[in-house]
Amino acid sequence: MAKYLLKRLVYIIVSLFFIITITFFLMQAAPGSPFASERALTPALEAQMNEAYGLNEPIHVQYFNYLFSAFQFDFGPSIKYVGQDVTEIIARSFPYSLILGVEAILIALSIGVLLGVIAAVKHNKFGDYTAMVIAVLGISVPSFIMATILQYIFAIKLQALPIARFESFAHTILPAVALATTPLAFIARLMRSSMLDVLHSDYIKTAKSKGLSERVVTYKHALRNAILPVVSYLGPLVVSILTGSFIIEKIFGIPGLGNEFVVSVTNRDYTVIMGTTVFFSVLLLVSILLVDLLYGLVDPRIKVTDKGASK
């Protein structure tokens, strides 16, 4: 197990190295610079700025400098926001995205799995159709439309929840629901089809032949097997929710990391682009690792050990 974790850690570092390299050169290849704006700087000033941020050096030197400092967890200062470090920006904005993301994932998982199970158990009946109509709506309505509809209904018409900003738990409900809609619908469909598969499998017949009730068969035998595809979807889901929150953050006026990420790209704020990319990548790689470990817990056929060293 320890050996396996170590191996995965090495993979993560290698992946990170490639991500940093590719992002760095792609970013440099994009036209524009942090100092390009409507009001052009005087050449002398621009040269001075470039020097201050080390942008006048040859590109490979910049690359190695960055690599060197990145592995010391030093992501440098923001070029656009004077006096702010990239780590500060991430530390300030990430908690918002994290809270929002965790809430959205919990909503998507719990309601998505529930809808899927209901749909499968009530296959081709009213419950199934209702759940699948919700799922189709959830997949086809984009999150930004969902967000404005939610704002219109719950904030403007019903005055039940705050329309924007991020100050209390009540503020998080609408954006979290809007963020959860698409993955929720996806999970519901995934869960329905895998549950249907499982309910028609032989071992469910065996369980029934033991005299177990419908309920025990569904929850004790079918659910754990049917949830496996959902578990493997969790990794990409975590990332898409954390990064995809940009639009939602914008609509609800939440100063989250997704927002910072997109702004940094339009600003060509090189250090922030790199910093957030690396941060999101680490998040992705770690969540994939966690999902793999979780998978081993749910499905005993998958042993988290090294090849040949098992049993």
Add this chain to the structure above:
Amino acid sequence: MSKLLEVKDLAIYFDTYQAEVQAVRGVSFELDEKETLAIVGESGSGKSVTAQSLMRLTPMPPGKFAGGSILFNGEDLTKKSESQMESIRGKDISMIFQDPMTSLNPTMTIGKQIAEGLIKHQNMSKKEAHNRGVELLKLVGIPNPEKRINQYPHEYSGGMRQRAMIAIALACNPKVLIADEPTTALDVTIQAQILDLMRDLQQKTGTAIILITHDLGVVANAASRVAVMYGGKIVETGNVDEIFYNPKHPYTWGLLSSMPKINNGEEELQAIPGSPPDLADPPKGCPFVARCPYAMKLCENHMPEYTNLSDTQKTACWLLDERAPEVEPPESAIVGGAKVHG
């Protein structure tokens, strides 16, 4: 000997998008205590549906009882509520399935899968059920049961999984064990072991067995009586010796002919030409008419009644009518060699 199970005129239909499929069309048979009845027939003859409906495991809908009754200890199972059935399943009647690779829950230990029935039907505590599980695994011949009981199905071989299935099925000492092609998915040496095991356990526990199979070799090995099914009907029934040495139905002849024989290895394997009838539009007369080499005009429109050939043997064929021409079974259908032990 008293009748444990009496199936009378059982009919099971399935509603599908295209048509109503009449999978079982008036099947009657009986099962005595402690005996083994084999139901044989090719795929699509309705034998598995019959077997699963005895435990009401056929999904309904789309399936439905279209008539007849299943009397178990004199009580009609087709009239029981779902919760009444739950207390019969696994306790009085239990079942083992064709494919041991898929019939066990992959995410649950063997021990837990055995214990479930015991906890439900015999009010055992988890610990008692675990201990009984170890005994059962020992009984079905799984080595090192104390360790094996905590393993998952993927850690068992195919033969061992079928043994575990048998342990699950026999956990509560059922009166009837339905074995739906229990050896089909296993290789030949394991097949023999599983059949031996079932016979041993039957002698120890006195369970009556209904053995569903398409393999006449299995029948000869394990059963005392045989019912031959075709097109949703039982076309011939009798004890093993009668079916093997004095078969009267052309379909039984066909089945016997298509069994590979050891003494005439030069010969090509005989098959019955054609395919079974479409049960969405079942034939009016004898279901075998389209493939029967002896078919007469009469057969097309009239289902023959059963002719009692002995106390045990009944055959539904017009050839047995006194007005029909004399027909001898084909040579390939004559079972040679040593007498089959019943």
